[in-house]
Amino acid sequence: MRRAEFAQSSAHAVELLSHAAVHHLAGVTEAGEPVLKTVHGVVVDGWLCFHAAPAGEKTSLLRRPVVVGVEEVVAQVPSYFTDPERACPATTLYRAAQTHGVLEPIDEPTHKARVLQALMEKLQPEGGHRPLTAEDPLYAPAVRGLLIAGLRLDHVTRKDKLAQNKRPAEVLRLVEALWRRGAPGDARAIGFVLAANVQTPTPSFLAAPSGFALHPHPGHGWAEQVVELLRGTYWNDVFTDDDVRRAHEGSAAWVGATDREGRLVASARAVSDGGKHAWVYDVVVAPELRGRGLGRALCGLLLDHPAVRRCRRVWLGTRDAQRLYASFGFVPRSALPPRPYATTEMVLLRGPVG
Ligand SMILES: CC(C)(COP(=O)(O)OP(=O)(O)OC[C@H]1O[C@@H](n2cnc3c(N)ncnc32)[C@H](O)[C@@H]1OP(=O)(O)O)[C@@H](O)C(=O)NCCC(=O)NCCS
Secondary structure, eight states, X not given: OOHHHHHHHHHHHHHHHHHOSOEEEEEEOTTSOEEEEEEOOEEETTEEEEEEOTTSGGGGGTXXXXXXXXXXXXXXXXXGGTOSSOXXXXXXXXXXXXXXXXXXXOOOHHXXXXXXXXXXXXXXXXXXXXXXXXXXXXXXXXXXXXXXXXEETTEEEEEEESSTTSOHHHHHHHHHHHHHHOOTTHHHHHHXXXXXXXXXXXXXXXXXXXXXXXXXXXXXXXXHHHHHHTTTOGGGXXXXXXXXXXXXXXXXXXXXXXXXXXXXXEEEEEEEOSSXXXXXXXXXEOGGGTXXXXXXXXXXXXXXXXXXXXXXXXXXXXSSOHHHHHXXXXXXXXXXXXXXXXXXXXXXXXXXXX
């Protein structure tokens, strides 16, 4: 591996180790007993650290070589994606990272408290407690009593299995099959597979106007960017930035377009019950980029998203973009034949009327 590639892969490995909910710690005790434990790890100052009871099994690994691993299943790939009969092509796509080193005890109280506070910030990011410090009498006994151990992140390796061994045409077929299957996580998996295989031709469902890329799943930092994109839109006048952010994060489908710099320039989302109804909301294109086909491409992707595609009815409201939606087959509700019964649309308002 070239130096730059290694540096990048090592940064990715640290990122995966930092974000993993749990870590598997393995080693062999002095008595030759193999030990495998699951710990809540946190990365602090270039060390992967965790806490434990001072008399527990993990102490038998102190000052001994250990390995810590994390993994995340990205998608199960069934054999019939590539072969209608043979079971052999069945596989799992995953992201994994490992680090090797000597497990060291961390004894210095300030350092111990920093690790514990970092663990709280990771596992309880909403706060709701007094910050942990070594001097605080509320925490001093716990800081003294707990074992904090860690290993320096000097030797980290990342192993992602994201179809990098396949030819571009095969990766394309895989991505198309994942999109057609549309199981939970498949839209996200497509993003990982395409990012790991940049030579792959653009799948037709992600065809975008030149200079832009369509994404079937939200990427890093989209929550902040979409709030800016939607600022001032007429239908969001009664909602706060936080409402808008949470609405996007809670949507069954959220698609977007980025420019060459990776900036989110168009976004659309839908909530869905997966069978009967889906509702399209917050379709927006950056003002300076309107009229180039981004809105149309994005709507096409959203309507084809598995969470929306399988719904019998897709709803939306618009003040002036009727022509855009009519081109996909939307009709005004008033154009439908009346139902044999009358219903009253009702709403429970929490916040200002709008
Ligand atoms: C509506 C919007 C998403 C369309 O995106 P876009 O990238 O400009 O649209 P496209 O270039 O893909 O054009 C798609 C078609 O919609 C039409 N269209 C786009 N915006 C329109 C509007 N406001 N009124 C009428 N037609 C519109 C275009 O003329 C084009 O039709 P054509 O192919 O027949 O010429 C974009 O203009 C936007 O962000 N507007 C402000 C936010 C908004 O109103 N969102 C919709 C809420 S329901």
